[in-house]
Amino acid sequence: MLRVGMLTSGGDCQALNAAMRGVVKALVHSSDEPVEFYGFENGYQGMIYGKYRQLTGKDFQGILTRGGTMLGTSRTPFKLLDEPTPEGINKVEAMKDNYNKLGLDCLVMGGGNGSTKTANRLHEEGLNVIALPKTIDNDTWGTDMTFGFHSAIEIATKCIDDIHTTASSHGRVFVIEIMGHKVGWIPLYAGIAGGADVILLPEIPYDINNVIKVIEKRDQAGSRFTIVAVAEGAISIEEASLKRKHYKERIAARTSPSIAYDIAAEIINRTNREVRVAVPGHTQRGGAPCAYDRVFATQVGVEAARGILAGEYGFMVADKDRQIVRVPLDIVAGRLKTVDPACQLVQEAKLMGISFGDEGVEGAINPILRPRKEKPKK
Numbered sequence: 266m267l268r269v270g271m272l273t274s275g276g277d278c279q280a281l282n283a284a285m286r287g288v289v290k291a292l293v294h295s296s297d298e299p300v301e302f303y304g305f306e307n308g309y310q311g312m313i314y315g316k317y318r319q320l321t322g323k324d325f326q327g328i329l330t331r332g333g334t335m336l337g338t339s340r341t342p343f344k345l346l347d348e349p350t351p352e353g354i355n356k357v358e359a360m361k362d363n364y365n366k367l368g369l370d371c372l373v374m375g376g377g378n379g380s381t382k383t384a385n386r387l388h389e390e391g392l393n394v395i396a397l398p399k400t401i402d403n404d405t406w407g408t409d410m411t412f413g414f415h416s417a418i419e420i421a422t423k424c425i426d427d428i429h430t431t432a433s434s435h436g437r438v439f440v441i442e443i444m445g446h447k448v449g450w451i452p453l454y455a456g457i458a459g460g461a462d463v464i465l466l467p468e469i470p471y472d473i474n475n476v477i478k479v480i481e482k483r484d485q486a487g488s489r490f491t492i493v494a495v496a497e498g499a500i501s502i503e504e505a506s507l508k509r510k511h512y513k514e515r516i517a518a519r520t521s522p523s524i525a526y527d528i529a530a531e532i533i534n535r536t537n538r539e540v541r542v543a544v545p546g547h548t549q550r551g552g553a554p555c556a557y558d559r560v561f562a563t564q565v566g567v568e569a570a571r572g573i574l575a576g577e578y579g580f581m582v583a584d585k586d587r588q589i590v591r592v593p594l595d596i597v598a599g600r601l602k603t604v605d606p607a608c609q610l611v612q613e614a615k616l617m618g619i620s621f622g623d624e625g626v627e628g629a630i631n632p633i634l635r636p637r638k639e640k641p642k643k
């Protein structure tokens with residue numbers, strides 16, 4: 266008998282259900298011994314509090330196309346892992362206990378960066394863990410792709426497409442805020458796919474003067490509208506000069522709803538243009554997975570099943586040059602895959618005239634992304 270525990274952790278995304286279905290279908294089809302599946306509810310919280318249910322074949326019917334996660338999810342910050350719960354429960358010990366009580370052979374965890382750190386910790390504590398790379402942000406180290414990313418790009422691109430028609434009718438400037446607090450993969454891809462004139466990313470601090478210049482240049486060329494795609498975590502050159510702590514304080518003290526509104530206000534102040542803001546928000550994480558994500562998530566699930574059948578654990582399934590590979594959890598844990606400002610795609614976009622707002626101020630680094638100084642050991 267094989268016993269497999271499953272959970273989904275962190276922000277949800279499309280194709281989480283497809284990935285779990287991949288694990289289950291491959292195991293049921295290929296295992297010589299019977300397999301039992303246990304789903305922990307609402308991420309690591311279910312594992313901490315012993316909230317789980319046994320899953321049957323029925324649970325996995327019709328879920329390939331369903332967005333969200335049928336197990337529920339939650340954020341369990343890694344940095345608080347060693348702090349007890351409000352009830353005084355030691356989280357790591359509780360997770361180990363519940364794993365052992367169920368007699369699990371393995372835990373399959375669909376999660377992003379922080380969740381994979383916790384998965385690695387559990388693996389270090391002696392549990393058999395396999396991670397599946399989920400997140401719309403595509404910021405997981407060790408994999409070219411995460412599932413959810415392509416679905417999110419489709420939605421963000423559709424938003425930019427739809428805004429294009431109304432922006433051009435009215436001759437307005439639109440600031441469209443796309444998800445990505447620390448990394449800008451979604452705004453980069455959706456911005457290019459949607460034909461944005463300006464793309465502002467957390468990895469490339471911008472000078473607002475450059476944004477204004479694009480708008481004015483387009484005006485002079487007779488283009489009545491401008492589309493600015495801005496990441497949630499886009500940062501001005503001035504903010505980038507702050508210390509991490511001060512930048513965080515600045516963001517915490519923001520009185521506008523978000524960065525898009527700040528940028529829109531600056532454009533209004535500096536030009537005579539009509540400016541509007543559009544924020545697709547969590548729609549980018551919602552709805553059915555696109556075909557690409559369904560296939561990729563299925564492949565990821567099948568690879569996890571192959572690991573379980575072979576008794577091999579302690580890895581995250583990953584995509585490397587369109588091949589499904591395994592990356593040790595300790596290599597992935599705690600690392601972020603950011604957009605390299607010098608990468609081919611950014612350079613190509615610049616060559617065709619898309620502004621990243623950094624003309625003349627290239628090379629500034631977001632304090633959130635600056636490598637932390639090693640603390641001297643006492």
Ligand code: F6P
Nearest residue numbers: 276400401402444445446497550
């Ligand atoms: O991690 C995925 C993500 O959607 C980010 O792009 C976004 O910044 C964040 O989660 C939003 O978090 P929440 O769902 O907690 O508001």
